[in-house]
Amino acid sequence: MKRRALLSLFVFLIAFAFITSSLSTGAQRTTQSAQRRTTTSTRAPRDEALWQRALAIHRRALVVDTHNDITTPMTNDDFDLSGNPPYPYRTNIDRLKKGGVTGLFFSLYIKPWYVEHGGAARRTLDMIDSVYRAVERHPNELMIATTAADIRHAKAQNKVACLMGIEGGHAIENSLSTLREFYRLGVRYMTLTWNNTNDWADARGDNTHHGLTDFGKEVVREMNRLGMLVDISHVSDKTMSDALDVSKAPVIASHSSARALSNVARNIPDDLLKRIAKNGGVVQVNFYSLFVDQKTVAPQSDERNARLKTQQEALTAKYANDPERLSEESDKLEAANPLPPLPISKLIDHIDHIVKVAGIDHVGLGPDFDGANDFPEGARDESMMPNITYELLKRGYSEQDIDKILGGNLLRVFAQAEMVARKMSRTISGGGSTRRINK
Numbered sequence: 099m100k101r102r103a104l105l106s107l108f109v110f111l112i113a114f115a116f117i118t119s120s121l122s123t124g125a126q127r128t129t130q131s132a133q134r135r136t137t138t139s140t141r142a143p144r145d146e147a148l149w150q151r152a153l154a155i156h157r158r159a160l161v162v163d164t165h166n167d168i169t170t171p172m173t174n175d176d177f178d179l180s181g182n183p184p185y186p187y188r189t190n191i192d193r194l195k196k197g198g199v200t201g202l203f204f205s206l207y208i209k210p211w212y213v214e215h216g217g218a219a220r221r222t223l224d225m226i227d228s229v230y231r232a233v234e235r236h237p238n239e240l241m242i243a244t245t246a247a248d249i250r251h252a253k254a255q256n257k258v259a260c261l262m263g264i265e266g267g268h269a270i271e272n273s274l275s276t277l278r279e280f281y282r283l284g285v286r287y288m289t290l291t292w293n294n295t296n297d298w299a300d301a302r303g304d305n306t307h308h309g310l311t312d313f314g315k316e317v318v319r320e321m322n323r324l325g326m327l328v329d330i331s332h333v334s335d336k337t338m339s340d341a342l343d344v345s346k347a348p349v350i351a352s353h354s355s356a357r358a359l360s361n362v363a364r365n366i367p368d369d370l371l372k373r374i375a376k377n378g379g380v381v382q383v384n385f386y387s388l389f390v391d392q393k394t395v396a397p398q399s400d401e402r403n404a405r406l407k408t409q410q411e412a413l414t415a416k417y418a419n420d421p422e423r424l425s426e427e428s429d430k431l432e433a434a435n436p437l438p439p440l441p442i443s444k445l446i447d448h449i450d451h452i453v454k455v456a457g458i459d460h461v462g463l464g465p466d467f468d469g470a471n472d473f474p475e476g477a478r479d480e481s482m483m484p485n486i487t488y489e490l491l492k493r494g495y496s497e498q499d500i501d502k503i504l505g506g507n508l509l510r511v512f513a514q515a516e517m518v519a520r521k522m523s524r525t526i527s528g529g530g531s532t533r534r535i536n537k
Contacts, residue, residue: 144488150452152488153277157496160253161483162201162505164263164287164382164462165331165353167469169204172228174422179232179240186433187468188479189243193241194258197483201259202506203287204229208269210294211421220267220274223315224504226262233260234334244284246512249505256297263329263352266292267299267317267477272535276321278526286325286512287352290314300334302363309336310344313535315448318344325519326513330374331353331364331384331464338370348378348511349517355384356451359444360392368455375456377512382446382464387437387472391444395472398437406431432471439475446489449503458499462508 168189171177177184194202206225212218235239241252243259252259262283267290277288290310291301298314298416310318318341321328328345330338331354332465341349351374355367367524368383374381388395391420403410409431417424452461463486465507467479490500523529 106177131345133428140258140262145492146336148491150489152491153484155491155500156198156484156487157506159198159487159501160200160249160509161198162203162249162508163199163467163483164203164464164479164508165203165265165384165429165469166204166480167205167207167463167465168467169206169225169228170234170422170425172204172322173225174324174426176228176231178235180236183468186429186471187299189468191236191258193479193481194240196481199258199483201261202244203261203263205265206262206285207265207469209421209425210266210268210292213268213294218269218416219271222280223283226285228278229260229284240290242284244286245516246509247533249509249512261286263287263289263327265332266294267293267297268296270317270335272297272313273533274317274533275527277317277320277326278324278530281324281326281528284442285330287350288321289352290317290330290341291516293332295334303336304334305336307337309334310340313533315340315344316531316533319346322515322518322524323440323522323530324346325516327418327515328478332362335367338366338501339373342370342373342377342379346522347382347515349374350379350508350511351381351464353382353466353469355381355389355448356455358455359448359451362389362392363387371452371456371460375460378460378511380460380462380511381387381456382508383445383452383453383460384479385445385465385467385473386470386472387440390438390474392426394440397435399472402432402435402437406435406465417536429471437472439473439478442474442476442485442489445474445477446486446493446534449490449499450493457511458502459507461503463504492536519522 157181166189171184185189204419206222208218208221212221226228226481231240239257241257243249243261249259262285264285267288274506290299293301295301295306298311300309318328323343328341328349329352330341330349331351351366356490357367388399413424413427447460476482487500
């Protein structure tokens with residue numbers, strides 16, 4: 099009996115110890131989980147009533163994103179927009195729908211490698227084809243759009259309007275005839291340069307041509323005649339100024355922010371913001387963290403680059419003759435080492451600043467999703483676009499003004515460019531110059 103009692107007591111004590119330990123471990127895990135939530139989120143609790151109002155406004159609005167680089171894996175890997183995007187890309191049809199996106203400009207980004215090695219125009223054609231492939235695969239969700247009216251029609255049909263913009267004027271290979279063919283295929287804006295100066299326009303921070311050459315000015319005039327939007331993101335300040343001098347139609351900056359708030363050459367200084375307003379154009383704010391807050395992000399980015407230098411050099415050597423794979427692997431390396439996200443408030447500060455300097459009619463959204471890895475919290479992919487509407491409501495913007503920022507301003511500029519083209523010419527090729535630069 100005593101042995102049995104002692105055994106029972108022993109079993110009881112073991113069970114008690116196990117339960118106590120489990121409860122303690124569970125409490126510890128709960129505490130750790132709460133700590134993780136606290137340290138990874140910098141956002142204030144959401145005002146539910148304001149959020150519901152934001153969703154209602156967003157659902158009614160025409161939301162236009164003027165720059166998304168998902169076209170690169172669509173071209174390189176035949177990525178189907180109905181699936182999960184390959185790492186580290188973030189765009190697909192579900193996220194576009196969740197974000198209420200009405201119109202998306204697919205970026206036809208042509209790497210400078212193609213200037214040196216040839217094939218820039220062919221690469222552009224391949225990227226154009228990838229957009230048509232996506233639309234033909236998903237006709238119930240997507241439609242090709244080439245006019246401002248098409249974007250409105252897409253909204254009425256609950257589809258995403260798919261538009262195209264060339265990123266890098268070197269894509270036309272110094273030929274106005276090639277520019278016209280790209281227009282025929284549906285391209286509706288062209289960024290005059292990427293970060294590389296081409297044969298007729300200086301890129302940001304460069305002064306090789308002192309802005310636009312005579313041929314560069316003719317490119318701008320021909321874009322006006324066609325109704326193709328002149329995009330001044332990436333260009334030097336002098337190129338920007340020259341384009342504003344020459345263009346008869348409003349211009350766009352498809353993915354640029356305010357230099358006064360983030361001092362990088364890719365952003366636009368206040369004096370040129372004012373000139374863009376006078377021209378009637380629109381600045382589509384870029385969400386990339388470095389362009390939002392250079393002072394905070396640049397040191398973090400420099401530290402990451404130094405830490406990853408050996409790995410990046412190995413990738414550069416391995417894929418020296420494959421620019422697409424090199425870019426893909428470099429993006430993966432960077433994405434695996436993310437920077438701390440900025441608060442979304444710093445992004446909204448850029449909208450506020452442009453409104454203050456240029457006016458409410460001259461600002462829109464050009465996030466640059468899938469063209470970079472680091473974005474503010476709550477603004478990391480297309481599905482999060484309603485957060486912009488919510489934050490604008492918090493700042494006191496009216497529904498009318500929010501509609502302008504989300505897409506109304508871009509649609510106005512697009513329609514005005516079409517009107518200028520109709521006044522200048524009724525033909526595509528018949529009235530166009532055949533001038534080219536022969537190298």
